Amino acid sequence: MALLYHISDASLCSVPQDAPVPLLSAYAQLLLETGIDRLEMPFPVWERLKLAVPAPKAALVLRSPQEREQALREGVPAFFAEGSVFAASFPGAYPDVTVVLSADGRGCLSGVLPDAGRCAGIRAAGFADGMAGDYAAAFAKLRVAVGSLDAEDSRHLATAASLEWLLAGGGAVSASFGGAGGRAALEQLLAALRIICQQPYRLERMPRLRMLFGELFGKPVSAHAPVTGPEIFTYESGIHADGIEKNPKTYEPFPPEDVGRARRLSIGKHSGKAALRVKLQELGVRLDDAELERMNTRVRAESTRLRRGFTDAELLELEKSVHGRR
Structure with a gap:
């Protein structure tokens, strides 16, 4: 055309x-x-x-x-x-x-x-x-x-x-x-x-x-900038992610592939313990039930303060701080 x-x-x-x-x-x-x-x-x-x-x-x-x-x-x-x-x-x-x-x-x-x-x-x-x-x-x-x-x-x-x-x-x-x-x-x-x-x-x-x-x-473009931001196709688990899975057009004006991106699941204040456990396992971290409970509490508090979900790197750093790992 x-x-x-x-x-x-x-x-x-x-x-x-x-x-x-x-x-x-x-x-x-x-x-x-x-x-x-x-x-x-x-x-x-x-x-x-x-x-x-x-x-x-x-x-x-x-x-x-x-x-x-x-x-x-x-x-x-x-x-x-x-x-x-x-x-x-x-x-x-x-x-x-x-x-x-x-x-x-x-x-x-x-x-x-x-x-x-x-x-x-x-x-x-x-x-x-x-x-x-x-x-x-x-x-x-x-x-x-x-x-x-x-x-x-x-x-x-x-x-x-x-x-x-x-x-x-x-x-x-x-x-x-x-x-x-x-x-x-x-x-x-x-x-x-x-x-x-x-x-x-x-x-x-x-x-x-x-x-x-x-x-x-000499200045970075916002990670959430329209069209170009790498985080614009990052979704927090919960009803938003569920809607994307069932029908991407519910939230997306165009597919991520159109702009060279891919969807990514993020963890934030709406995430439950099951989603958090799966995400941490994807990142190579395994927690027992008590550790997972503490981690989930911190995730919700910090995500509410930041007003967004976590990147993978941020989630790993938070897990280390919660459980005193280095």
């Missing part, structure tokens, strides 16, 4: 300047393998990645006319950074460059609107408050002049806005893996399009992307 939507990732616009080139290259190539159209990046990042990313798969964020001239020579699609003095002062003067204008929640653009046909396109950036109002009417107004949307996430609605923009017939969106730079979360947008529109984005790349993102940006 051919992909119906045009999506670019802009997380490379927020990448640390000292990021190693091999790591940058691996991350960029893996992003493209998901099926998205392009990678947006500033010129310094492009200079380091041009051997790994084909020119048609890049989109350069320009900050000067000189960078525009170089992009033109190298055949790389480009657009002016939002608020750039060049975009504001010379709209329509660069027919090969997309102009970025701010959009409010009513679909009104700020700045000088270029003459039709005198620029490569117009992108609307912002729209932070748009989803709180009549966004369908705002989108209808924007689509007359705008080819793409770069929704801003200060109200935590950028992903929803980007999805609705595409479903309403908007031409393209800019997102960002992990929501980097305050944009729509690429992984959530791709998952939604796969579920709702059966678009064949390769979500099985997500675990590896999550790992590279953490290394590249």
Whole structure:
């Protein structure tokens, strides 16, 4: 099935300047393998990645006319950074460059609107408050002049806005893996399009992307992050786990295999002694009835305090502390 939507990732616009080139290259190539159209990046990042990313798969964020001239020579699609003095002062003067204008929640653009046909396109950036109002009417107004949307996430609605923009017939969106730079979360947008529109984005790349993102940006992604978190398919024994066993769609919007994950049973405050005994035996620990009772009491207390279940490593550490083992 051919992909119906045009999506670019802009997380490379927020990448640390000292990021190693091999790591940058691996991350960029893996992003493209998901099926998205392009990678947006500033010129310094492009200079380091041009051997790994084909020119048609890049989109350069320009900050000067000189960078525009170089992009033109190298055949790389480009657009002016939002608020750039060049975009504001010379709209329509660069027919090969997309102009970025701010959009409010009513679909009104700020700045000088270029003459039709005198620029490569117009992108609307912002729209932070748009989803709180009549966004369908705002989108209808924007689509007359705008080819793409770069929704801003200060109200935590950028992903929803980007999805609705595409479903309403908007031409393209800019997102960002992990929501980097305050944009729509690429992984959530791709998952939604796969579920709702059966678009064949390769979500099985997500675990590896999550790992590279953490290394590249120097901060781990939450284990419970939507789509990418390794714990999102971990279930505590009890009615929840029983429901999953009988019908996974009761709780899961998509199978774990779609995003390169697998289901895992966790122990928490709803677990009984029988489930706890089985889990500990799986981990190589055997307890008598008295030890199991003490362990179950601590499990429920600690799980209530943590407001979640235990990982296997945490469960083993708790067992050692309960019974004085080292």
